[in-house]
Amino acid sequence: MKRLMLLAALITLVTSSLAEARIKVKGRGDNMNFDPESIEATFRPAFDLMSRKCIKCHTMGRTVISVQTGRAPITGQPFNKQAVKAYGIKMLRKPNSDMNKQEIRDIVLLLNHLLDENMK
Ligand code: HEC
Incomplete structure (x- = not known):
């Protein structure tokens, strides 16, 4: 049973990292961003904040690529909901991040939503 679960986890991991990009993106390179028009109205304030x-x-491109590929480009770590949460906390602790707990929370929820959208 344990083995089966491990296998299932592995398959999920592989397929999710190979998942086709479904979120809409605008621009290339340094100008790459999520397409603002594809962001649902309820997530607009968080999107503006982000x-x-x-x-x-760093540019938004780094975040876009992480969501699209399911992998964080610098460390190569999987970029899933757990990673988003951990990363939010990491950002909060950065001395010059200029973000408070509520703002991080809103952005974490937005990124979770974008990860979901990307899986569709
Ligand atoms: C204070 C500077 C700073 C701010 C503000 C900042 N970042 Fe980063 N970010 C970094 C640095 C430095 C790295 C390189 C790796 C690390 O330190 O985690 C990074 C890396 C990343 C990565 C790739 C992580 C990896 O492991 O490859 C993502 C995704 C990311 N940032 C998203 C965000 C998001 C989303 C926000 C806003 C909530 C944000 N960053 C705000 C400094 C910043």
């Missing part, structure tokens, strides 16, 4: 806060140290 667009302001998460481009201080």
Whole structure:
């Protein structure tokens, strides 16, 4: 039984990292971003927040690629909901991140939503 679950987990991991990109993206390279028009109205405020806060140290492209591929480009770690949460906490602890707990929470929820959308 344990083996079967491990196998199932492995298959999920492989297929999710090979998953076709379903979220809409605009621009290339440094200008790459999620297509704002593809963001649902309820997530717009969080999207605006992310667009302001998460481009201080690197471009949005890094976040877009992470969501699309399910893999964080720098460390090569899987980029799933668990990773998003851990990353949010990591960001919060960065001395000059200029974000509070509520803002991180909103962005984590948005990224979780984008990960879901990408799986569709
Ligand atoms: C204070 C500077 C700073 C801010 C603000 C910042 N980042 Fe980062 N980010 C980094 C650095 C530095 C790295 C390189 C790896 C690391 O330290 O995790 C990184 C890496 C990443 C990665 C790739 C992680 C990996 O393991 O490959 C993602 C995705 C990411 N950032 C998303 C975001 C999001 C989303 C936000 C807004 C909530 C954000 N970043 C805000 C500095 C920042």
